[in-house]
Amino acid sequence: MADKKYPETLSPPPATAPANEAISTEPIEDTHDAAFSRRDFLKTSGLGVLTSYLVGSAQSHALTPKSTPSQGVLPQEGAPITFYVNGQARQIHVEPRTTLAEALREKLHLTGTKVICDRGSCGGCTVQVNGEAVCSCMMLAVDAHNAQITTIEGLAKGDQLHPLQQAFVECDALQCGYCTPGMVMSCKALLDRNPTPSLDEVKDAVAGNLCRCGAHPHVFEAALLAAKRMKG
Ligand code: FES
Ligand code: FES
Numbered sequence: 619m620a621d622k623k624y625p626e627t628l629s630p631p632p633a634t635a636p637a638n639e640a641i642s643t644e645p646i647e648d649t650h651d652a653a654f655s656r657r658d659f660l661k662t663s664g665l666g667v668l669t670s671y672l673v674g675s676a677q678s679h680a681l682t683p684k685s686t687p688s689q690g691v692l693p694q695e696g697a698p699i700t701f702y703v704n705g706q707a708r709q710i711h712v713e714p715r716t717t718l719a720e721a722l723r724e725k726l727h728l729t730g731t732k733v734i735c736d737r738g739s740c741g742g743c744t745v746q747v748n749g750e751a752v753c754s755c756m757m758l759a760v761d762a763h764n765a766q767i768t769t770i771e772g773l774a775k776g777d778q779l780h781p782l783q784q785a786f787v788e789c790d791a792l793q794c795g796y797c798t799p800g801m802v803m804s805c806k807a808l809l810d811r812n813p814t815p816s817l818d819e820v821k822d823a824v825a826g827n828l829c830r831c832g833a834h835p836h837v838f839e840a841a842l843l844a845a846k847r848m849k850g
Contacts (some may be wrong), residue, residue: 704772719754730770741827744800751807793831
């Protein structure tokens with residue numbers, strides 16, 4: 619999973635993070651019954667992230683004093699963010715805890731992005747953020763403020779499939795199809811930065827994408843076929 623980027627919010631918070639909120643600098647336990655769950659993390663780190671966002675936004679967008687954090691206490695009702703989804707500027711209101719996956723699916727109704735594990739383990743929710751493959755269930759929507767997002771819906775042009783989508787069809791690279799949007803987006807991020815990948819590079823790019831149906835060999839084949847076609 620060397621190529622999959624995880625949001626910076628998973629790194630220890632910066633020294634400037636508000637001290638009154640219990641932002642953990644400990645690694646997040648990858649178990650359901652951990653005392654400090656991912657949801658807890660999102661609740662607390664979201665406040666820290668939103669502080670940065672609101673401070674920046676307050677300078678650039680002149681937010682009202684009501685929306686500006688006072689003494690580190692942030693409004694749970696959230697804030698507006700603007701990002702660029704599949705080439706279109708979109709402004710939505712998000713809560714501090716809202717993930718990018720939730721924002722895409724529930725606010726913009728882009729349900730091609732699948733949420734399967736909702737804990738960064740399966741790659742089903744992969745989208746491109748500023749060109750990088752990112753697990754959108756592990757990124758807060760406020761962190762996507764001003765970012766360029768590409769989802770599976772942004773690949774086809776009308777009825778014409780993207781070469782990767784066409785190759786997936788031709789190579790029979792899916793069965794139930796639930797992992798497929800994430801697989802395609804991981805492959806797209808790879809081909810964007812490396813138009814002539816080796817088989818090992820393709821395997822590495824989708825190493826974080828689980829497929830319960832065992833379609834991986836066909837996925838590799840499809841990615842290499844698309845690369846060959848896109849190269850011309
Ligand atoms: S749903 Fe995001 S990684 Fe599984
Ligand atoms: S095609 Fe079914 S999980 Fe991958």
